[in-house]
Amino acid sequence: MTDLLLSQIKVNDESQFGTDDYVVNLGPQHPATHGVLRLIVKLDGETVKETIPVLGYLHRSIEKICENRTYPQCITYTDRVDYVSAMSVNLAFALATERLMGLEAPPRAQWLRMIFVELQRLASHLLWMGAFAGDIGALTPFLYGLRERERILDLFEMTCGQRLTYNYIRIGGVMIDILPEFVPKCRAFLDYFEPKIAEYEDLLTYNPIFLERTKGVGVITPEVGINAGVCGPSLRGSGVSCDVRKQQPYLFYDQVKFNECLETAGDCWSRYKVRMRELRESVSLIRQCLDRLEPGPIETKLPPVLKAPPASEIYSRIESSRGEMGIYLVGDGTVKPWKCKYRCASFNNTYVLDQLTRGWKIADIMAVLGSLDMIVPEVDR
Amino acid sequence: MTNEELKTKIESDFKDKVLSATISAQKELIVVVKPESYLFVCQGLRDKSEYAFQHLSCQTAVDYPKENKITVVCHLWSYKYGHQITIKLDVDRANPKAPTLENIWKSANWFEREVFDLYGVIFEGHSDLRRIMMPEDYTKFPLRKDFADDGFIIKPN
Numbered sequence: 001m002t003d004l005l006l007s008q009i010k011v012n013d014e015s016q017f018g019t020d021d022y023v024v025n026l027g028p029q030h031p032a033t034h035g036v037l038r039l040i041v042k043l044d045g046e047t048v049k050e051t052i053p054v055l056g057y058l059h060r061s062i063e064k065i066c067e068n069r070t071y072p073q074c075i076t077y078t079d080r081v082d083y084v085s086a087m088s089v090n091l092a093f094a095l096a097t098e099r100l101m102g103l104e105a106p107p108r109a110q111w112l113r114m115i116f117v118e119l120q121r122l123a124s125h126l127l128w129m130g131a132f133a134g135d136i137g138a139l140t141p142f143l144y145g146l147r148e149r150e151r152i153l154d155l156f157e158m159t160c161g162q163r164l165t166y167n168y169i170r171i172g173g174v175m176i177d178i179l180p181e182f183v184p185k186c187r188a189f190l191d192y193f194e195p196k197i198a199e200y201e202d203l204l205t206y207n208p209i210f211l212e213r214t215k216g217v218g219v220i221t222p223e224v225g226i227n228a229g230v231c232g233p234s235l236r237g238s239g240v241s242c243d244v245r246k247q248q249p250y251l252f253y254d255q256v257k258f259n260e261c262l263e264t265a266g267d268c269w270s271r272y273k274v275r276m277r278e279l280r281e282s283v284s285l286i287r288q289c290l291d292r293l294e295p296g297p298i299e300t301k302l303p304p305v306l307k308a309p310p311a312s313e314i315y316s317r318i319e320s321s322r323g324e325m326g327i328y329l330v331g332d333g334t335v336k337p338w339k340c341k342y343r344c345a346s347f348n349n350t351y352v353l354d355q356l357t358r359g360w361k362i363a364d365i366m367a368v369l370g371s372l373d374m375i376v377p378e379v380d381r
Numbered sequence: 382m383t384n385e386e387l388k389t390k391i392e393s394d395f396k397d398k399v400l401s402a403t404i405s406a407q408k409e410l411i412v413v414v415k416p417e418s419y420l421f422v423c424q425g426l427r428d429k430s431e432y433a434f435q436h437l438s439c440q441t442a443v444d445y446p447k448e449n450k451i452t453v454v455c456h457l458w459s460y461k462y463g464h465q466i467t468i469k470l471d472v473d474r475a476n477p478k479a480p481t482l483e484n485i486w487k488s489a490n491w492f493e494r495e496v497f498d499l500y501g502v503i504f505e506g507h508s509d510l511r512r513i514m515m516p517e518d519y520t521k522f523p524l525r526k527d528f529a530d531d532g533f534i535i536k537p538n
Contacts, residue, residue, distance in 0.1 A: 056514040063499075064523055099407060226435045226460065229488025240460065242436075247463050314407045315439065315456045315467065326439050326456065343439035343456075351491045380514060 021049065024362065028057045034131065035376025037350070039365065046361050051354045058380040066340040071097050071306050072171055074340065079165035081342055082378040084127055087120035088320035089342075090169035095250060096316035096327035097171045100308050108296040109173035110251045115186070115289045116156070116168060118282045122193070123152040124321035125275050125282075128373045132272065133204060135370035136213045136363075141203055148196055151189050158182060171306065173299030183290055190283050197279050205276070214268035218356040218368035221266060228355070229348035232323015233274045234372050238266035244319040256288045268371035275373070307335055322346055322373050344378040384410045387464060390431070395422050411467045419470050420480050426457060426466070427485055433461040437482065440492035442500045444526045449474045451500055455482070477502040499524035 022045075027038040036057035042050040062081055066074045078089040091113055098104060105113070126149045130142030153163045159178050160168040168175050204210050220230060222238045235242050243260045245253040261277040263270035308331025317326040323345030330339035349372040356368050382390070388402050388410055398418035403411050414422045426434040434457035443452045455468040472479050481504040482489035493504045494513040501522035504510060512519065521528060 056512075056516070059514040061523060064528075067524075224487075227487045229437060229486065231436075242460060247460070248465075309406065312406060313409070313411075313467075315409065315465070317438070317458075324438065328439060328441060328454070328456065330443055339441075339443045341439065341441040343441075347491065348488050351488060 020044075026365070028054075034369070034374060037374075037376045037379070039353075039369075041362060041365065043362060046363075048357045048360055048362055048365060051357045051365060053350055053353060055350075055380055058376050060377075060381065062381045063340055063342065067337060070335045071308070071337065074337070075170060076165075076167055078342075079167055080377065081381060082320065082322070082325075082344065082346075082375055083164055084375050085120055085124040085321040086165050087116050087169060088124075088318065088325060090166065091117055092316065092318045092320065092325045092327050094169050094171050095318060096314055096329050097306075097308075099316050100312055100314045100329050100331055101306065103172055103300055103302070105173045105300060106297045107252075108177075108294060109298045109300075111289050111293045112174050112178065112298065113169055114251050114253070114256075115286055115293075116159075116166075116174075118286045118289070119152050119155060119186075121282050121321045122279060123149045125279055126152075128275065128321075128370075129200060129204075129272075132370035132373075133210070135366040136210070138204065138207070138210065141200060144196075144200060144203065148193055151192075155182065155186055155189065158185070170299070172302045173297075177298050183293070186286070186290060190286060194280070194283055197276065197283075201276060205273070211269065213364075213367050214272060214371065216265075217268045217360065217364050218371065219266045220352065220356065224355065225266070225352070228352045230323075230352050231348060232319065232321075232345045232373075233261075233278060234271050234323065234345075234349050236261060237263045237270035237274045239264040242324070244317050244324055248317060250316075250318055252289075252292075255292075256285055258285050268367050271371045271373075305335060307331075307333060308337065309333065317343075320345060322375065322378065323349065342378075342381055344381065346372075346374040346376075346378040350374045350379050382462065382464065384408065387466070391466075394429075395425065398422055409465065409467055411469060413469045413471070416470060416472070416479075419468075420482070420485070423455070423468065423482055423485050426468075432464070433459045434464070434466065436460060437486035437488050437492070438465075440482070440489055440496065442496045442502055442524075444474070444500060444524065446474065446526050451477050451502055453479050453496065453502060472502060478505055479503070480505055481507040483507055498522075501525070 022043040024041045028036040038054040040052040062077050066077055078093040079086040081089045126145040130145030133141035157163050160166050160175055220238045222240045225235045225238050231242055239262050241260055246260050258281045261274045263273050310333030312331040315328045317324055326343030328341040329337050332338040357365050384404050392402050398415055400413040400415055405411055426432045436458040438458045439456040441454050450471045451474050453470045457466050470479055479502055481493055493507055496502050497510055498512045498514050
């Protein structure tokens with residue numbers, strides 16, 4: 001049977017390139033590919049004819065591993081799905097499991113989750129801003145972005161002892177309550193951080209070189225974007241309202257006020273502006289959550305052995321830093337998930353790269369790839 | 382439209398094309414379609430303005446060796462109305478073949494490559510059915526339940 005199936009596999013042979021094509025291999029080890037992504041680029045002079053992403057260099061079979069672990073054990077692996085935004089994936093998995101088993105976290109835990117996920121969004125967007133600017137030649141914003149990100153990571157470290165893979169949001173609540181000094185420190189950080197956004201914008205937004213590299217480059221039209229499954233800030237740059245926090249509110253996102261950031265042009269510059277505006281929205285969201293935080297339990301009492309109901313399934317979505325993050329869980333009445341699928345925003349956002357770069361220069365690949373905010377561990381899982 | 386209304390509407394619109402439409406305990410609408418009408422139902426769900434499922438949120442498969450089937454699962458989302466629906470198609474495990482959704486939703490291209498890579502389901506009419514995660518010369522389908530490999534040892538617990 002395997003032989004029959006194997007005969008269907010098309011091997012990626014050289015014959016697909018004509019004699020006139022100039023083929024450049026970008027990656028898998030390349031500073032601008034944000035990890036180990038390989039791009040085969042067919043060129044005509046300097047103009048891109050086709051971009052073929054080759055995935056799998058960071059495939060760690062997380063989905064298969066999760067099928068052989070209990071639900072609480074899986075949380076540790078979710079950190080590694082997207083290590084730049086680990087809190088979001090923690091939350092996605094915890095929420096999916098809770099919905100599958102009919103549990104609910106207490107209010108304090110939910111507010112804490114919102115605070116940490118929004119802080120994570122700030123940290124992720126800051127790293128993205130630095131990396132994106134670095135991709136197109138402006139190396140300074142990276143230092144600015146990491147300077148503030150460091151203070152966010154300090155807040156995380158203070159709470160859960162980790163700076164990258166937190167394992168903080170657990171099924172039924174959070175790992176540990178915040179320290180008494182967390183709230184004043186977090187407020188102090190927000191007061192310090194808010195004026196800094198204007199500083200980043202002074203550096204980049206209307207910088208003529210930056211505009212030249214990003215404005216009008218790699219336009220995603222709403223129709224193409226929706227059809228190709230683009231999501232998150234990358235699609236909001238095209239003016240499509242697609243924020244899961246608004247469309248399918250989870251936690252207490254229906255009780256706080258925030259705007260969905262939309263731009264209409266759909267080019268790299270719009271995607272950049274959406275993320276910069278989201279920084280401000282996240283700051284206001286964290287402030288509201290801190291105001292509403294009340295003492296109370298941080299974890300629901302879980303049964304000693306967590307089992308999913310037999311023949312149950314759930315597809316649960318959240319808005320991670322990169323866009324729609326979906327978890328599909330199938331329960332079979334045991335302690336392990338029968339199926340665990342991570343639907344990651346970067347996977348679909350990388351798919352659209354070929355369409356966006358055709359006809360542009362090879363240097364624009366970096367601008368487009370950077371603006372899509374893709375993270376390779378999330379693509380490969 | 383609530384899930385109940387959506388369910389009755391789908392049952393009447395696609396009367397003899399749908400095997401079952403149920404609302405799960407987790408309040409999700411799950412529709413199992415007949416293999417020959419899979420494409421028709423998906424096309425209808427995307428194009429009819431009262432459904433407007435423009436977004437293929439996720440496509441994957443689940444292996445059921447006991448029932449000798451692999452189920453291809455699609456999760457659709459409508460930006461216009463905020464509906465979610467799950468479409469399921471059962472294929473034979475020994476000879477898994479399914480029509481491709483690539484011509485309806487472009488995003489199915491990579492989703493289907495992934496399902497082919499990890500489950501060995503062949504999507505007929507797919508433009509570029511190659512392995513996506515595993516090496517090109519790999520001979521197994523890792524997410525199948527009977528998968529065994531020297532490099533992947535499952536500890537009993």
